[in-house]
Amino acid sequence: MIDYKTPLADILFALKHGAGADRLGHWDAELASDVLTHAGAMVDGIIAPLDPIGDMEGTRLVDGRAVMPPQFVEAYRQFKEGGWPGLAVDEEYGGQGLPHILASALSEMLSGACITYQMVLSLAHGAMRTLIASGSEAQRKTWVPRLASGDYLATMCLTEPQAGSDLGLARTMATPVDDGSWRISGGKIFISGGDQNLTDGRIMHLVLARTPDAPAGVKGLSLFISPSHLPDGSRNAISVVRLEEKMGMHASPTCQVAFDGAQAEIVGAPGEGLARMFTMMNAERLDVAVQGVGLAEVALQRSLAYATERRQGRAGSGGSGPDPINRHGDVRRMLLTQMALAQGCRAMVMRTLVDLELGESPALMELMTPVCKAFATEAAQETASLAIQIHGGYGFLREYRVEQIARDARITPIYEGTNGIQAATVAGRVIRMDNGAALREFRAEVEGAAAQATPAFAERLMDGLAALDRASAAMLARRDLGLTATSYLRLIGLLAFGAAWSRLEAAADFAPDPGRIRATASFVRDWMLCEIHALAERCEISAELGSLPDNVFEL
CATH class of the missing domain: 1.10.540.10 (Acyl-CoA dehydrogenase/oxidase, N-terminal domain)
Known part of the structure; x- marks a missing residue:
C-alpha cells in the first residue's frame, strides 16, 4: 500500500x-x-x-x-x-x-x-x-x-546479559595502560547499529565499563570512546558475536558485541560514566518519543487512505450504500483517535524539545522527558492497533503494511528505559525533587495553555489540574508505587497532551485544515481527557502489590 x-x-x-x-x-x-x-x-x-x-x-x-x-x-x-x-x-x-x-x-x-x-x-x-x-x-x-x-555513525553500549535496566550490574572492564589509553574487555547486548555497512563499518562506540578497584554499582562506571577503527586504519578488537532476530525493525542491526582488549579513551574521569551518559540517554528518550510520533503518523496515513476507498454497508439511514467506511461512526472514532494522537503528540514532544533547547526549565525537562517517551510510544502502539482494526482482515496481511507498523513500534515502549521505569522515575524521584519544582513548572505550563484556550478547553484543563493535585498527594504519600506509577505517568501525559491540543485549537485559523483541527480538539476535550479522573482515582487506591505473597507470581 x-x-x-x-x-x-x-x-x-x-x-x-x-x-x-x-x-x-x-x-x-x-x-x-x-x-x-x-x-x-x-x-x-x-x-x-x-x-x-x-x-x-x-x-x-x-x-x-x-x-x-x-x-x-x-x-x-x-x-x-x-x-x-x-x-x-x-x-x-x-x-x-x-x-x-x-x-x-x-x-x-x-x-x-x-x-x-x-x-x-x-x-x-x-x-x-x-x-x-x-x-x-x-x-x-x-x-x-x-x-x-556522516563518515562515522555511533552506538550506545550499555546493556549486558545480566545488566539490563540495572546498569550497576555491568561487568565490562576497562584497564588503563601506560600510554594513557585504556583496554576494554567484555560483552554488550542489544546494541543498535553495533555494526553496519552504511559507513563501511566505521563506528564510534560509547561504552560504559568498570575500572579496576571501582566501587560496586553505578558509581563504579566510567564512559569510554572505543572506535571501530584505529588510527592506522586497522580494525579495533571489537567483533559482532550475534545479530538478533526480532519481531520487527528487521533492517536495524541489533548486535551482541564483544570487546577483546579494544583500545579506548576515557570521557571525563573514572566514576563519572553514568552522569555523562545521561546526556545521550535523555536525548535518545526524546528521540524515541519522536519515533512514536512518526509511527503514529504513518499509521494514520494508511488508515485514512484505506477508509476513504473501502466501501461497506450503509452509514446512517440515508443512501443505498455501500458507503466509504470513513462515514461509519465507529471508524470515525478510530480515525479521530489516530488524528488526535499523531498531531497532539507531535505538538507535545516538539514543545518539550524547544524547551530543552532553551534550557530555561530544567525541572520541567526532568518530568517531560519520561512523560513524552512513554506517552508517545504508547500512542504509536494504539494508532498501529487501530490501523489494523480499520483495515479489518486486510490489516492482518503483510500486503497492506499496517501490521508492520505494529511490529516495528512494539520495541519503542521498551528500549531507552522501559515505560515502567519512566513511570517509577517520575513517581519515585522527579516529583519529589527540589520541593516539587517539576510539578510547579508543569502546572504553570498547563495554566499558560488554559489562559489562551477556548473557555470549554480551559475548564477541562483546570479540572485536570485539580485531578493531578489529588493524584500527586496520593503518590507522595505512598510507599509502594508499583500499582499506580504507570497510571500517574499517563495522567500527566494526558494533561500535557490536552494542553498541546488546546494550543492547536486556539490557532485553528492558521492550520492547513481548520475544520479538522477543531473537530479533533473537541474529540480530545470531550472524549479522551475524561480518562484523567479515572487515572486519578487509581492513584488514590490504597492497595499495595508489595504486600502480596510471592507465590502469587510464581509458575
Whole structure:
C-alpha cells in the first residue's frame, strides 16, 4: 500500500503554534520551511521506499559483519552528501548550525518513512551532544566532525546479559595502560547499529565499563570512546558475536558485541560514566518519543487512505450504500483517535524539545522527558492497533503494511528505559525533587495553555489540574508505587497532551485544515481527557502489590 508522505504543513503548524519554536533566539520560520521542504522531498523520494525492502530482507550477518540491503547503502550515500547528518551541529564542527528542533522534525519524517533507517542514524546525534557536553577539547574536535559529516555513525553500549535496566550490574572492564589509553574487555547486548555497512563499518562506540578497584554499582562506571577503527586504519578488537532476530525493525542491526582488549579513551574521569551518559540517554528518550510520533503518523496515513476507498454497508439511514467506511461512526472514532494522537503528540514532544533547547526549565525537562517517551510510544502502539482494526482482515496481511507498523513500534515502549521505569522515575524521584519544582513548572505550563484556550478547553484543563493535585498527594504519600506509577505517568501525559491540543485549537485559523483541527480538539476535550479522573482515582487506591505473597507470581 501507500508509502509515507511527509505531512509538511502539519509539522510546520505544530512547530509554530504547538511548540512555540519562535521562542528560540535563532529561529527563522522561512528558513525552517525551506529546510523541511527539502527534507520532505528527500525523505519521500529516497527513504520511504526502503521500508518494505528492509522489512522483507532485513540485515544479515556475513563473515562476522552486519550487511544491510544495498538500497539502504545507496540511500545513506545520498543522505550524507546532502549534509543531513550535521543539520543541527555547530559550524565549528562542520555542521550547519541550525536549531536542534529541525533535526528532530527530520527525525520524525525518517521514523514515519522507515523506522529502521532512522534507528541506525539516530544515535549519532545523541553521541555528538554527549561529546560536546562532556568530552575533552581533543575529543570534540576529533569525533564530532566525523559524526557530523556522516563518515562515522555511533552506538550506545550499555546493556549486558545480566545488566539490563540495572546498569550497576555491568561487568565490562576497562584497564588503563601506560600510554594513557585504556583496554576494554567484555560483552554488550542489544546494541543498535553495533555494526553496519552504511559507513563501511566505521563506528564510534560509547561504552560504559568498570575500572579496576571501582566501587560496586553505578558509581563504579566510567564512559569510554572505543572506535571501530584505529588510527592506522586497522580494525579495533571489537567483533559482532550475534545479530538478533526480532519481531520487527528487521533492517536495524541489533548486535551482541564483544570487546577483546579494544583500545579506548576515557570521557571525563573514572566514576563519572553514568552522569555523562545521561546526556545521550535523555536525548535518545526524546528521540524515541519522536519515533512514536512518526509511527503514529504513518499509521494514520494508511488508515485514512484505506477508509476513504473501502466501501461497506450503509452509514446512517440515508443512501443505498455501500458507503466509504470513513462515514461509519465507529471508524470515525478510530480515525479521530489516530488524528488526535499523531498531531497532539507531535505538538507535545516538539514543545518539550524547544524547551530543552532553551534550557530555561530544567525541572520541567526532568518530568517531560519520561512523560513524552512513554506517552508517545504508547500512542504509536494504539494508532498501529487501530490501523489494523480499520483495515479489518486486510490489516492482518503483510500486503497492506499496517501490521508492520505494529511490529516495528512494539520495541519503542521498551528500549531507552522501559515505560515502567519512566513511570517509577517520575513517581519515585522527579516529583519529589527540589520541593516539587517539576510539578510547579508543569502546572504553570498547563495554566499558560488554559489562559489562551477556548473557555470549554480551559475548564477541562483546570479540572485536570485539580485531578493531578489529588493524584500527586496520593503518590507522595505512598510507599509502594508499583500499582499506580504507570497510571500517574499517563495522567500527566494526558494533561500535557490536552494542553498541546488546546494550543492547536486556539490557532485553528492558521492550520492547513481548520475544520479538522477543531473537530479533533473537541474529540480530545470531550472524549479522551475524561480518562484523567479515572487515572486519578487509581492513584488514590490504597492497595499495595508489595504486600502480596510471592507465590502469587510464581509458575
